[in-house]
Amino acid sequence: MLSKIDNKQGSIIIENAVMGRIVVQASKKFKGRLWLVNPKGKIIRPRNTGNEDLKNIEINDSEDDGIDIKAYIVVSFGTSISAISKEFINEIRNQNAKITGLPINQITIVLTGVKSKRISKREIEIVG
Numbered sequence: 001m002l003s004k005i006d007n008k009q010g011s012i013i014i015e016n017a018v019m020g021r022i023v024v025q026a027s028k029k030f031k032g033r034l035w036l037v038n039p040k041g042k043i044i045r046p047r048n049t050g051n052e053d054l055k056n057i058e059i060n061d062s063e064d065d066g067i068d069i070k071a072y073i074v075v076s077f078g079t080s081i082s083a084i085s086k087e088f089i090n091e092i093r094n095q096n097a098k099i100t101g102l103p104i105n106q107i108t109i110v111l112t113g114v115k116s117k118r119i120s121k122r123e124i125e126i127v128g
Contacts (some may be wrong), residue, residue: 001065001107002051006083009128013117014039014100014102016033016054017054017088017100017109018100019050019057019059019067019069019096019102020054020057020059021054022037022092022095022096022099023057023069023071023098024036024054025095026088026091026094026095027071027073027088027101028094029091029099030043030084030087030088031039032056032076033075033076033084034072034073034074034075034079034084034088034124035115036056036071036072036073036074037056037072037073037074037112037113038056038072039056039082039110040112041072041074041113041119041121043119044056044075049076053105056071056072057069057070057072058070058071058128062105063107065105066102066103066104066105066106067102067103067104068105068106068108068109069106069107070086070107070110071095071108071110072093072106072109072110072112072113073088073110073111073112074112074113074114074115074119075108075114075115075118076114076115076116076128077114077116081111081124081126082126085109085111085126085128086128087110088109089109089128092104092107093107106127106128107127107128108122108125108126108127108128109121109126109128110125110126111123111125111126112122
């Protein structure tokens with residue numbers, strides 16, 4: 001369980017899988033420019049059902065009363081790493097605001113590679 005919100009009508013429990021799905025949905029906006037990967041850099045193919053693809057997205061309750069999210073990505077060659085990282089972080093925040101409204105403390109994007117014909121290994125961490 002990630003979060004529990006109590007109100008007059010009862011409690012709402014939001015699971016980690018919901019936040020994981022938000023990250024997966026945000027990544028779909030960047031089709032052909034950004035791919036979610038595992039920590040070793042292997043591209044994962046998000047599915048519509050199951051939580052198998054969510055195990056590579058780290059979601060934790062932070063001490064600062066918010067959520068910490070860590071996702072691993074590969075970008076296509078020629079894509080501005082700075083620009084696409086900022087766009088991806090903003091898209092995650094926007095999707096979260098629409099769906100859950102939970103506060104996000106930190107989003108960390110780890111760029112594990114750049115894809116052209118093959119994936120060139122990188123290890124760049126962007127925090128937003």
